[in-house]
Amino acid sequence: MSGTRILQDEPGRLATLVRVALPVVPGVNRLPGVRKVRPGDFDGLTYRREHAVVERERVQAYAGVCGFPRRDVVPLTYPHMLAFPLHVAIMGDPGFPYPAIGMVHVANTITAHRPVAVGEELAVATTVGAPRPHARGVLLDFVTTVGADGETAWESTSTYLRRGRTIDGEVAPGLVVPDPPTGGVEWRLPPDLGRTYAAVSGDANPIHLYALTAKALGFPRQIAHGMWTLARSVAAIENRLPDAVTVEAAFKKPVLLPGTVAFAAREDDTGWTFALTDPVDGSPHLVGRTS
Missing domain, CATH: 3.10.129.10 (Hotdog Thioesterase)
Incomplete structure (x- = not known):
């Protein structure tokens, strides 16, 4: 159909x-x-x-x-x-x-x-x-x-x-991003981030709103929107990007709220590589690159 x-x-x-x-x-x-x-x-x-x-x-x-x-x-x-x-x-x-x-x-x-x-x-x-x-x-x-x-x-x-x-x-x-950067600046994310982003995006999926609604769908507590993690990562480097650009990203591990994430970016001859990771063990929440 x-x-x-x-x-x-x-x-x-x-x-x-x-x-x-x-x-x-x-x-x-x-x-x-x-x-x-x-x-x-x-x-x-x-x-x-x-x-x-x-x-x-x-x-x-x-x-x-x-x-x-x-x-x-x-x-x-x-x-x-x-x-x-x-x-x-x-x-x-x-x-x-x-x-x-x-x-x-x-x-x-x-x-x-x-x-x-x-x-x-x-x-x-x-x-x-x-x-x-x-x-x-x-x-x-x-x-x-x-x-x-x-x-x-x-x-x-x-x-x-x-x-x-x-x-x-x-x-x-x-998407495969070889050797994504780790460490970098840490961002502390509040428990109401999902509700705040939902208010501006219209994405009110219950997994992002409250611990109770997230648990009903299999998460230990509410999680950040993937598109917020991408937007926040792009915001950190946008002033160094050209007007015409491609950004690719893969969402790996959910970001539990409240929580702390680490953002790092690296520039090379082809563009920027960036990642949002768990500051404790370095596991990726998001990896991305520009071209």
Whole structure:
């Protein structure tokens, strides 16, 4: 099943939570309009949003939470905020075979072709195709383009893992960052970071909000959003990056809140390599590189 849908308005947080939760409720998940297609019947889905305006107030709130300065162009990672409602709409669509709850964001690639100005009106489109094999299930690539007047200003690929039965095919190795940097500056993260980021991003997944809601989904306590860890890492080096740049990142180990992480970055002839690690044992939470 494939097709293109138009998202007219960004849904409210409650409506979003209800939409993504219903497909995992026994009985309800068999109702028309909720029941998912079978994975074998899925070959792609696209959601579009026209006339998405980059609002200064929202950009400034996001910049404050993620450590970016206030400017007249948006932070490198900000257009993901325009894409995220499309991701949720796809995951909640009956034409998408997997429930949103249980999808794990494992990697992200962002390419900026030019700065995006505050106040711009943009067209945003996200497409997800057929799943790819993974050792622990399947991978789904949510490919987003953001632009205006037929020009792509920014694009990204967000890769999600759905644990469970895999499919036939060769498993791709994913992002490999040889010898990522360790140590560096330590950041102490407060217990309400997930709620603070949820307020500016719209991503109110219960695993990020409270210890109780995170424990219900298998975590010892709430965890930081992966896209916050990427945004905060990019914010630490963004003033040394060109306007046109690609950033690749892999999310490794969840960051428990409250907690302390260490950020380190290293420049070489091809760009920057960076990592967010556990300051106690050096294990990586996130590894990334630019080009």
